[in-house]
Amino acid sequence: MIKKEMIAMLLAGGQGSRLGVLTSKLAKPAVAFGGKYKIIDFPLSNCINSGVDTVGVLTQYRPLRLNQHIGIGMPWDLDRAFGGVQVLPPYERADNAEWYSGTANAIYQNLEYMEYYDPDYVLILSGDHIYKMDYEVMLDFHKSSKADVTIATYQVPIEEASRFGVVIADEQGVISEFEEKPEHPRSNKASMGIYIFNWKVLRQALIDMKDVPNCDFGKHIIPALHENGSKCCAYDFKGYWKDVGTLGSYWEANMELIDIIPEFNLYEEFWRIYTKSDNLPPQYLAPGSTVKKSIIGEGTEVYGNVENSVIGSNVYIGKDAVIKNSIIMNNAVIKDGAVMDKAILAEGVEVGKNVELGVGEYADSEYSSKVYAFDLVTVGEKSVIPDDVKVGKNTAILGVTTKEEYPDGLLASGKAIIKEAGE
Amino acid sequence: MRAIGIILAGGNSQRMGDLSAKRAVAAMPMAGCYRAIDFALSSMSNSHIQKVAVFTQYNSRSLNEHLNSSKWWDFGRKQGGLYIFTPTITATNSYWYKGTADSLYQNIDFLKNAHEPYVVIASGDGVYKLDYNKVLEDHIAKNADITIVTKDIKPGEDDISRFGVVKVGDKGRVLDFEEKPLVAETNTASIGVYVVRRRQLIELLETCAAEGRTDFVKDILIRYKNVKKINAYKLETYWRNIGSVESYYRTNMDFLNPEVRNFFFHQQPGVYTKVEDLPPAKYNSDAVAVNSLIASGSIINGTVENSVLFKKVYVGNNTVIKNSIIMNDVHIGDNCYIENCIVESRDTIKANTTHTGEAGKPKIVIEKNFRYTL
Numbered sequence: 001m002i003k004k005e006m007i008a009m010l011l012a013g014g015q016g017s018r019l020g021v022l023t024s025k026l027a028k029p030a031v032a033f034g035g036k037y038k039i040i041d042f043p044l045s046n047c048i049n050s051g052v053d054t055v056g057v058l059t060q061y062r063p064l065r066l067n068q069h070i071g072i073g074m075p076w077d078l079d080r081a082f083g084g085v086q087v088l089p090p091y092e093r094a095d096n097a098e099w100y101s102g103t104a105n106a107i108y109q110n111l112e113y114m115e116y117y118d119p120d121y122v123l124i125l126s127g128d129h130i131y132k133m134d135y136e137v138m139l140d141f142h143k144s145s146k147a148d149v150t151i152a153t154y155q156v157p158i159e160e161a162s163r164f165g166v167v168i169a170d171e172q173g174v175i176s177e178f179e180e181k182p183e184h185p186r187s188n189k190a191s192m193g194i195y196i197f198n199w200k201v202l203r204q205a206l207i208d209m210k211d212v213p214n215c216d217f218g219k220h221i222i223p224a225l226h227e228n229g230s231k232c233c234a235y236d237f238k239g240y241w242k243d244v245g246t247l248g249s250y251w252e253a254n255m256e257l258i259d260i261i262p263e264f265n266l267y268e269e270f271w272r273i274y275t276k277s278d279n280l281p282p283q284y285l286a287p288g289s290t291v292k293k294s295i296i297g298e299g300t301e302v303y304g305n306v307e308n309s310v311i312g313s314n315v316y317i318g319k320d321a322v323i324k325n326s327i328i329m330n331n332a333v334i335k336d337g338a339v340m341d342k343a344i345l346a347e348g349v350e351v352g353k354n355v356e357l358g359v360g361e362y363a364d365s366e367y368s369s370k371v372y373a374f375d376l377v378t379v380g381e382k383s384v385i386p387d388d389v390k391v392g393k394n395t396a397i398l399g400v401t402t403k404e405e406y407p408d409g410l411l412a413s414g415k416a417i418i419k420e421a422g423e
Numbered sequence: 424m425r426a427i428g429i430i431l432a433g434g435n436s437q438r439m440g441d442l443s444a445k446r447a448v449a450a451m452p453m454a455g456c457y458r459a460i461d462f463a464l465s466s467m468s469n470s471h472i473q474k475v476a477v478f479t480q481y482n483s484r485s486l487n488e489h490l491n492s493s494k495w496w497d498f499g500r501k502q503g504g505l506y507i508f509t510p511t512i513t514a515t516n517s518y519w520y521k522g523t524a525d526s527l528y529q530n531i532d533f534l535k536n537a538h539e540p541y542v543v544i545a546s547g548d549g550v551y552k553l554d555y556n557k558v559l560e561d562h563i564a565k566n567a568d569i570t571i572v573t574k575d576i577k578p579g580e581d582d583i584s585r586f587g588v589v590k591v592g593d594k595g596r597v598l599d600f601e602e603k604p605l606v607a608e609t610n611t612a613s614i615g616v617y618v619v620r621r622r623q624l625i626e627l628l629e630t631c632a633a634e635g636r637t638d639f640v641k642d643i644l645i646r647y648k649n650v651k652k653i654n655a656y657k658l659e660t661y662w663r664n665i666g667s668v669e670s671y672y673r674t675n676m677d678f679l680n681p682e683v684r685n686f687f688f689h690q691q692p693g694v695y696t697k698v699e700d701l702p703p704a705k706y707n708s709d710a711v712a713v714n715s716l717i718a719s720g721s722i723i724n725g726t727v728e729n730s731v732l733f734k735k736v737y738v739g740n741n742t743v744i745k746n747s748i749i750m751n752d753v754h755i756g757d758n759c760y761i762e763n764c765i766v767e768s769r770d771t772i773k774a775n776t777t778h779t780g781e782a783g784k785p786k787i788v789i790e791k792n793f794r795y796t797l
Contacts, residue, residue: 284716
């Protein structure tokens with residue numbers, strides 16, 4: 001055994017409700033990204049590549065898929081004799097039982113886990129961003145600036161800064177002020193939700209503020225620490241970082257991967273992204289198929305035409321099917337002649353023969369205008385779309401649907417069929 | 424499972440030409456992302472054989488690298504495991520493995536210390552799926568001393584005189600066995616998979632060694648064919664040996680056939696291999712790829728037709744690849760033309776290069792040029 005200098009706590013309990021039907025059955029960190037990956041693979045791979053080999057993953061919303069994915073952590077080399085990955089769900093105590101009610105509350109409820117390792121530093125991560133980051137470099141910055149807490153920040157366009165928690169810092173990175181979603185931001189340094197704490201400082205703060213309802217790092221812990229004189233610093237992160245919190249940004253981030261030299265390059269040898277790969281065969285492209293500007297996962301068989309798309313593993317694309325500007329996750333089946341433009345199909349979706357997805361003109365969503373505000377057809381996990389129907393833009397489908405549910409064989413733009421919402 | 428597994432992967436094959444300069448036949452890359460030995464290892468794992476030893480000797484670095492962990496085939500259990508046995512110098516022996524029987528004899532302690540009553544011996548250069556339990560059941564039902572698995576080779580599939588040729592009588596009894604005959608009497612080949620009772624094998628090996636004999640086929644199977652009851656189990660499903668350049672090329676090309684792909688890739692149980700965590704394959708805007716197998720980590724800019732591309736292959740702009748096998752980590756520059764070739768792994772082919780082989784007689788391309796890497 002060797003003492004851990006820094007351990008990571010990865011917050012993976014959120015639903016990510018703005019991803020609509022994509023997260024109807026699984027937590028956002030378990031949503032597929034870039035063909036074969038899941039969103040949580042990025043922070044987990046960053047951890048092992050940065051030399052952080054002890055990671056607690058806090059789960060709450062729909063954890064089954066996440067648990068299956070993480071297992072004992074073998075894909076990320078996090079199956080360790082001491083340390084490694086550990087899934088931490090909420091639990092019952094002798095006197096009460098409560099869910100994780102906020103980011104800091106969730107960490108507080110796992111004080112015991114951190115005390116067991118008694119590290120020098122604790123790294124707090126969230127499981128819903130796409131980026132490559134060396135946490136060790138951030139730790140070096142944290143140490144050299146003698147901070148109590150370091151917040152990773154990302155420079156966003158000033159007009160977008162009002163969507164984020166913003167920090168105002170001097171040239172050395174010492175933070176003088178925080179603004180949570182300010183109307184008139186005075187800085188464009190947005191907090192990425194990544195923190196390094198001195199363990200003793202974090203422990204004391206969590207205990208002191210344990211009774212704050214929905215205790216949150218950005219809203220409660222860090223402002224309180226700043227107020228009582230702890231040194232807070234901002235670590236300016238310069239690489240690629242993408243929040244994939246909405247369907248629009250999720251689609252865009254996927255599409256960026258197919259650029260000739262994408263800004264976020266998965267093909268670099270020295271910072272590999274690991275994922276749980278089933279032992280799958282190579283992909284097969286049949287005579288008569290065309291594939292352009294796309295990435296395609298293992299085991300996929302293409303008989304149709306694919307352009308500008310991200311295709312996962314073990315997908316079947318039938319003859320004369322036309323896939324454009326779409327994201328298709330693992331194990332989906334697209335039957336002969338199906339045509340789609342700007343569709344997101346979750347894992348195991350089945351699209352019938354000659355189906356057309358993404359027809360007609362854009363219309364505002366009648367189902368949930370907050371979530372569905374893009375040109376996209378979004379189809380939830382294991383949904384079935386029957387043969388010969390048409391589906392408009394800005395639509396959502398969840399569940400095994402039949403022809404009768406498509407009036408005149410058409411689901412008009414802005415509409416949705418949600419069959420398992422309440423169960 | 425009541426058997427331990429042994430995979431004989433020590434051999435070299437003259438017929439592999441320059442391809443075997445780099446690795447043992449059992450380590451030859453197969454079907455885009457596998458190596459030849461994966462088929463025997465996966466069949467052992469799927470037959471619930473828990474203790475498997477791989478005997479290596481010739482050029483075994485690639486093979487040892489591939490077998491760096493037993494977890495890929497699910498052998499890393501508390502009971503059993505995956506063992507790699509290379510020849511070692513001992514107080515009584517300082518020779519390499521002098522033959523297949525000698526390699527078994529040099530590791531006789533492994534056989535003696537096992538408690539499983541049977542031994543399954545397989546070669547590392549066959550491409551097939553087989554439930555060894557079925558062979559064992561047949562072995563027990565027929566009350567055999569040794570069971571050998573056979574396959575009827577159809578004309579055009581392979582050259583029968585490369586194999587041990589078997590004449591099978593009533594109820595599967597082996598009447599005659601000829602190793603690599605000039606003129607084969609039948610079209611039934613031994614595929615190099617044997618089932619034998621462990622104590623029987625130990626006894627045979629000890630006698631064999633005492634007489635200074637070293638070859639399993641010649642000195643045990645053929646020598647004892649009238650004394651011991653040798654039983655043939657006929658394999659009806661796909662089997663190919665990849666021990667010659669032509670058969671290696673043909674077997675890889677077989678995977679472009681939907682029936683073969685379906686048998687190996689989609690029917691349970693699966694074939695397993697070392698997972699390498701490569702990103703998905705990428706097709707840029709002028710890419711054309713038809714009737715081809717393409718493994719992950721590849722980037723395609725040009726045209727690929729009727730070919731098998733292994734992992735991490737880069738195909739440059741305006742490059743055309745036809746009827747070829749491109750092994751792992753090959754970089755092919757712009758404006759190249761490659762037809763009927765087998766391109767050796769880690770090659771770097773400069774822009775504007777042409778390589779063409781003859782149909783059915785592929786050209787082996789080995790080009791170790793400098794490659795700029797980050």
